[in-house]
Amino acid sequence: MEDHQDQKVVPAWLVEFHGHLCPFLVVGWRMGQEALSRLGAERERDQGLFLFTELGGEALRPQSCYEDGLQSATGCTAGKGTLRRFDFGKVAAVLAQPGGIAVRVALRPEVCDELAQADYAAERRQGKPASAVSQAATLDAVARVASKSADELFLFEKFSTVHFSPVAARPARARCANCGEYVFEQDAVTKDGILLCRPCAGHPSAV
Numbered sequence: 001m002e003d004h005q006d007q008k009v010v011p012a013w014l015v016e017f018h019g020h021l022c023p024f025l026v027v028g029w030r031m032g033q034e035a036l037s038r039l040g041a042e043r044e045r046d047q048g049l050f051l052f053t054e055l056g057g058e059a060l061r062p063q064s065c066y067e068d069g070l071q072s073a074t075g076c077t078a079g080k081g082t083l084r085r086f087d088f089g090k091v092a093a094v095l096a097q098p099g100g101i102a103v104r105v106a107l108r109p110e111v112c113d114e115l116a117q118a119d120y121a122a123e124r125r126q127g128k129p130a131s132a133v134s135q136a137a138t139l140d141a142v143a144r145v146a147s148k149s150a151d152e153l154f155l156f157e158k159f160s161t162v163h164f165s166p167v168a169a170r171p172a173r174a175r176c177a178n179c180g181e182y183v184f185e186q187d188a189v190t191k192d193g194i195l196l197c198r199p200c201a202g203h204p205s206a207v
């Protein structure tokens with residue numbers, strides 16, 4: 001029984017990576033594991049699987065922590081380019097094998113309701129960051145996720161054909177005439193015959 005419980009809670013390295021333990025990290029971890037097992041796949045080491053999340057907007061939401069659990073469980077990550085984020089406002093994701101099959105996993109509405117009513121959510125609504133929520137409230141919310149079976153937590157939908165086929169790119173590098181930094185040619189802008197990176201061309205930038 002103890003082993004069974006352990007498998008449902010996240011590994012220590014994931015909490016370290018994410019920065020705190022929270023219920024939606026566990027939701028994402030389990031969502032990813034269930035998606036993998038329904039595809040008959042292992043955690044992806046390279047670029048053979050793609051993850052499409054449905055809560056990928058700019059707004060800061062406690063639920064979006066599930067994306068870190070999902071990436072960690074499936075091996076589909078931002079760094080490998082195998083994560084695509086949609087902003088549908090849903091705690092759901094599709095895991096796809098290009099040219100193969102895919103599975104969509106969504107958190108059940110009643111689980112969303114239960115978590116929204118838990119003490120953890122009440123403390124977050126008071127303005128506490130996740131790491132400052134009391135341990136009792138965090139462990140209670142995590143246990144609500146960890147103790148449920150896959151079917152109690154999620155709705156599953158399987159797709160027999162995946163039309164998504166990513167292309168590998170080997171783009172040429174160029175140097176921005178203004179800042180001198182390297183930029184991939186396909187991302188550069190040509191202005192009055194001069195090649196510029198997007199920030200130098202006046203496009204919105206991070207800073």
Ligand SMILES: [Zn+2]
Binds near residue numbers: 018022025
């Ligand atoms: Zn979190």
Ligand SMILES: [Zn+2]
Binds near residue numbers: 177178180196198200
């Ligand atoms: Zn530049």
